[in-house]
Amino acid sequence: MIANLPRTITFICLTLSVSCPLYAQSVPPVFTSPEVRSDNTVIFRFFSKSAREVKLSTQIEKSPMAMTKDSLGVWSVVLGPAKPDIYPYHFIVDGTSVADPRNSATFPNEGFQSSLVEITGSSPLLHTLQDVPHGTVAYRYYRSPELGTRPVVVYTPPGYEQDTKAKFPVLYLLHGTTDTEETWTKVGRANIILDNLIAQGKAKPMIIVMPYGRAFPIVSKSSGSLRNWENLQEFKKDFLNDLIPFVEQNYRVKADKDNRAIAGFSGGGGETLYLGLNHPDLASWICGFAPGMLKEEFERNNAVAFADPAQTNKRLKLFWIGVGKDDFLFGVIQDYIELLKQKEIKHETFISDGGHTWMNCKLYLTTIAQKLFKP
Amino acid sequence: MIANLPRTITFICLTLSVSCPLYAQSVPPVFTSPEVRSDNTVIFRFFSKSAREVKLSTQIEKSPMAMTKDSLGVWSVVLGPAKPDIYPYHFIVDGTSVADPRNSATFPNEGFQSSLVEITGSSPLLHTLQDVPHGTVAYRYYRSPELGTRPVVVYTPPGYEQDTKAKFPVLYLLHGTTDTEETWTKVGRANIILDNLIAQGKAKPMIIVMPYGRAFPIVSKSSGSLRNWENLQEFKKDFLNDLIPFVEQNYRVKADKDNRAIAGFSGGGGETLYLGLNHPDLASWICGFAPGMLKEEFERNNAVAFADPAQTNKRLKLFWIGVGKDDFLFGVIQDYIELLKQKEIKHETFISDGGHTWMNCKLYLTTIAQKLFKP
Numbered sequence: 001m002i003a004n005l006p007r008t009i010t011f012i013c014l015t016l017s018v019s020c021p022l023y024a025q026s027v028p029p030v031f032t033s034p035e036v037r038s039d040n041t042v043i044f045r046f047f048s049k050s051a052r053e054v055k056l057s058t059q060i061e062k063s064p065m066a067m068t069k070d071s072l073g074v075w076s077v078v079l080g081p082a083k084p085d086i087y088p089y090h091f092i093v094d095g096t097s098v099a100d101p102r103n104s105a106t107f108p109n110e111g112f113q114s115s116l117v118e119i120t121g122s123s124p125l126l127h128t129l130q131d132v133p134h135g136t137v138a139y140r141y142y143r144s145p146e147l148g149t150r151p152v153v154v155y156t157p158p159g160y161e162q163d164t165k166a167k168f169p170v171l172y173l174l175h176g177t178t179d180t181e182e183t184w185t186k187v188g189r190a191n192i193i194l195d196n197l198i199a200q201g202k203a204k205p206m207i208i209v210m211p212y213g214r215a216f217p218i219v220s221k222s223s224g225s226l227r228n229w230e231n232l233q234e235f236k237k238d239f240l241n242d243l244i245p246f247v248e249q250n251y252r253v254k255a256d257k258d259n260r261a262i263a264g265f266s267g268g269g270g271e272t273l274y275l276g277l278n279h280p281d282l283a284s285w286i287c288g289f290a291p292g293m294l295k296e297e298f299e300r301n302n303a304v305a306f307a308d309p310a311q312t313n314k315r316l317k318l319f320w321i322g323v324g325k326d327d328f329l330f331g332v333i334q335d336y337i338e339l340l341k342q343k344e345i346k347h348e349t350f351i352s353d354g355g356h357t358w359m360n361c362k363l364y365l366t367t368i369a370q371k372l373f374k375p
Numbered sequence: 376m377i378a379n380l381p382r383t384i385t386f387i388c389l390t391l392s393v394s395c396p397l398y399a400q401s402v403p404p405v406f407t408s409p410e411v412r413s414d415n416t417v418i419f420r421f422f423s424k425s426a427r428e429v430k431l432s433t434q435i436e437k438s439p440m441a442m443t444k445d446s447l448g449v450w451s452v453v454l455g456p457a458k459p460d461i462y463p464y465h466f467i468v469d470g471t472s473v474a475d476p477r478n479s480a481t482f483p484n485e486g487f488q489s490s491l492v493e494i495t496g497s498s499p500l501l502h503t504l505q506d507v508p509h510g511t512v513a514y515r516y517y518r519s520p521e522l523g524t525r526p527v528v529v530y531t532p533p534g535y536e537q538d539t540k541a542k543f544p545v546l547y548l549l550h551g552t553t554d555t556e557e558t559w560t561k562v563g564r565a566n567i568i569l570d571n572l573i574a575q576g577k578a579k580p581m582i583i584v585m586p587y588g589r590a591f592p593i594v595s596k597s598s599g600s601l602r603n604w605e606n607l608q609e610f611k612k613d614f615l616n617d618l619i620p621f622v623e624q625n626y627r628v629k630a631d632k633d634n635r636a637i638a639g640f641s642g643g644g645g646e647t648l649y650l651g652l653n654h655p656d657l658a659s660w661i662c663g664f665a666p667g668m669l670k671e672e673f674e675r676n677n678a679v680a681f682a683d684p685a686q687t688n689k690r691l692k693l694f695w696i697g698v699g700k701d702d703f704l705f706g707v708i709q710d711y712i713e714l715l716k717q718k719e720i721k722h723e724t725f726i727s728d729g730g731h732t733w734m735n736c737k738l739y740l741t742t743i744a745q746k747l748f749k750p
Contacts, residue, residue: 094471104555106481
């Protein structure tokens with residue numbers, strides 16, 4: 001009944017300032033991790049008396065960094081100074097990946113456990129929580145006849161609740177493969193980025209709808225395989241028949257294609273292009289963030305747009321593709337962009353530094369949020 | 376830049392059905408964890424080729440269970456049949472605690488990383504997501520002059536957005552030590568429990584306000600110590616001066632003490648009693664769930680209530696204390712209940728099985744939610 005209670009009790013005893021006779025030997029020392037310092041260096045710490053080797057893996061350094069143990073069993077390493085951003089990281093303890101037990105900022109994902117460190121620097125970034133009016137991030141459920149009760153996270157801009165007449169445009173924002181409906185807010189800071197851009201007058205107030213972007217988890221019990229095309233078909237039905245009606249019935253939205261945008265990262269970028277390019281009435285704004293794609297699927301997944309480029313160009317107000325130079329999808333996305341040129345389909349490209357990361361996701365969202373729903 | 380990318384890329388490659396030449400050796404086999412079966416047994420799985428020993432720690436079995444490795448490096452163990460509930464669990468990999476990498480249901484906490492498994496059984500429980508009208512769980516920020524921008528999670532009942540005239544009573548619900556503002560929804564399922572109780576006509580529709588229940592994290596950089604009393608003083612200011620005004624300005628609430636309840640678990644239970652018993656105008660409904668307390672602090676922390684028991688009895692509609700027989704706080708809470716009897720302060724007690732767990736938190740919330748705001 002209380003098998004893993006020592007960890008909890010240890011903390012409660014510490015809080016109550018009572019002694020923990022049963023658990024005295026397991027009481028870890030008091031320490032913070034990560035500790036971000038004003039010079040943009042960070043101390044990471046991990047407690048283990050028994051580990052033989054602990055390393056820190058981040059998306060800042062190319063290789064895991066060795067950590068050293070003090071006499072109390074606290075392993076630590078100093079990183080940086082690092083470029084201000086939010087980075088995923090984890091410890092590697094004798095070969096096993098472990099999220100930071102002292103950090104409640106975690107990376108919502110179905111395939112791994114990671115923690116997040118925010119390195120802010122001397123001036124706030126666009127994803128830094130600032131003293132500006134904040135929108136609301138609502139966790140809702142909607143109903144799909146085929147898939148059951150489905151989670152969705154909905155950002156409404158500052159003032160949405162007060163001005164009960166105003167209607168807003170909607171950005172549908174899809175996460176990457178193995179991410180969840182929480183990843184765009186918790187890792188991508190979509191809500192904070194929009195709060196700040198709206199406060200600065202750089203983005204139009206908009207609603208952002210972040211559904212769970214798969215019909216079923218990537219590894220589902222019933223399948224035993226990944227069924228990517230089948231997932232796309234099932235998710236399309238859910239998106240068009242269940243999600244959009246839920247949003248338009250429950251939020252004050254401008255319900256036409258010129259006031260609908262769709263964007264997504266990685267696997268969700270592939271979904272974005274597939275949904276957006278094949279459904280002319282869906283959205284006039286389509287943005288792929290390092291969109292997942294395969295060359296042999298170009299024709300199939302773009303069939304409607306490719307069949308009538310002139311009509312596609314006429315109806316789309318923005319067709320935007322961003323990718324990092326170090327992204328492992330850079331090559332296939334270049335092939336895709338080349339094909340768009342051949343087909344004479346208008347598009348904007350944004351080639352950034354960096355790889356297939358959520359640091360780039362924040363950059364891409366920041367970029368497109370300033371373009372959406374503007375003449 | 377891409378130090379921990381292999382885990383991500385592996386999954387993306389799997390999804391895109393492309394080969395991962397660089398990472399071929401690290402591609403884990405396809406498997407699900409946890410796999411809950413219809414007979415309430417559960418298979419837990421963890422992938423590691425290098426670990427020497429992997430165990431499963433749950434709050435079901437008293438001791439960690441040994442797991443065995445197959446030829447692909449997947450460790451597994453079958454647990455149960457278990458009593459239907461939601462249980463925290465983690466793996467112990469060569470002595471290191473690890474949340475389940477294949478499970479995005481995690482336990483929001485500042486002191487450890489755990490995963491959650493829901494064992495539902497043949498009929499839904501009160502915390503099971505069902506096809507009933509759902510309320511909204513909103514992540515908001517409010518401003519404290521002393522503490523800065525503060526997170527709070529607010530549940531509004533089904534229909535709140537539609538009926539723009541109705542006003543609701545409010546339950547302020549505090550988490551335990553090292554928990555966060557998300558723990559009551561993600562582990563305690565407060566929103567789902569209320570959705571179900573409201574659908575069954577067993578609870579009055581209410582708003583539930585779940586703030587981050589500390590002035591500062593339990594282990595804060597600036598302190599190096601735990602400062603429990605100082606935390607209580609700072610949190611009290613924030614609660615009374617910032618949180619309640621934010622709620623009453625931003626939600627349609629009935630803003631009087633008979634329509635305010637306060638409840639909390641463990642450290643948050645101690646805060647609940649301290650706030651509720653010392654502020655006669657705050658709330659007529661006070662509920663402690665295994666409240667954290669020290670015998671030497673009884674007089675100080677209950678000063679106002681103890682000074683005038685008759686007035687306390689007159690003003691309170693419910694003073695409720697729940698605790699499990701196996702809770703490590705059972706003794707001190709019994710001493711406290713004895714003192715309440717001596718002081719002739721009216722109260723209800725609820726002695727359950729089990730220990731200092733979130734299984735009991737759900738039970739206690741389910742119990743008191745059916746009493747609140749009723750004649």
